[in-house]
Amino acid sequence: MTAARWTGIYAALTLAMASILGVLIWYVPREDGEMLWFDPMIPGGWMAWTFPVALFFFIIACLLILFTLLAIRYPETPRRGVLRIETTRGDRLFITLLGSAFINLGWLFFFGAPLTWPLILSLLYAVAVFRWV
Numbered sequence: 001m002t003a004a005r006w007t008g009i010y011a012a013l014t015l016a017m018a019s020i021l022g023v024l025i026w027y028v029p030r031e032d033g034e035m036l037w038f039d040p041m042i043p044g045g046w047m048a049w050t051f052p053v054a055l056f057f058f059i060i061a062c063l064l065i066l067f068t069l070l071a072i073r074y075p076e077t078p079r080r081g082v083l084r085i086e087t088t089r090g091d092r093l094f095i096t097l098l099g100s101a102f103i104n105l106g107w108l109f110f111f112g113a114p115l116t117w118p119l120i121l122s123l124l125y126a127v128a129v130f131r132w133v
Contacts, residue, residue, distance in 0.1 A: 006073060013069070017062055024054050060097070067093055081133040092133055096126045 028051045029039040041049045067090055078086035087095070100122035107118035 009069070013065065017065075021058060024051065024058060063093060083133055087133055092129050095133060096129045099125050099129065 027041050029036045029041065037051045039050065041051065041054060047053075070089060076088060078088050078091075080086055103122050103125060104115055104118045107115060107121075111117075
C-alpha cells in the first residue's frame, strides 16, 4: 500500500476512536451539570459500567487495533530478549498487560487505593518489557 493510503487509514481510525471516546464521555451520568465519573453508565445493568471501566476496555481495544495495523504495515520477526524466549510486539503487549494487572492487584492487596503509584510502576514496567523482553 502507498503511504497516502496508510495516512488515510490512520486518520479514519483516529477519527473513529475519538468519536467513540466522545460518545463514552457523553454518556457519563450528570447531576446538576456535574459529571459523576464513578456512577453506573447503565443503571440496573448486570455490570458496573462506570466511565473508568469503559475507558479501560476502550484503551485495550485501541491498543489491539494499533498493534494489528503495526503488524500489517511493519511485519517483524520474533526476537529473543532477557527471558530467552522469542517474542513479537503482540506477545510483549500481552506480557505487559498481564504484569500490569498483577502490579495493580498486588498494590491493592498491600496498600489499597489510590492506584496512582501502581499506574506509574505499570508504565515503567511496560517500557522495560518493550525494551528488553
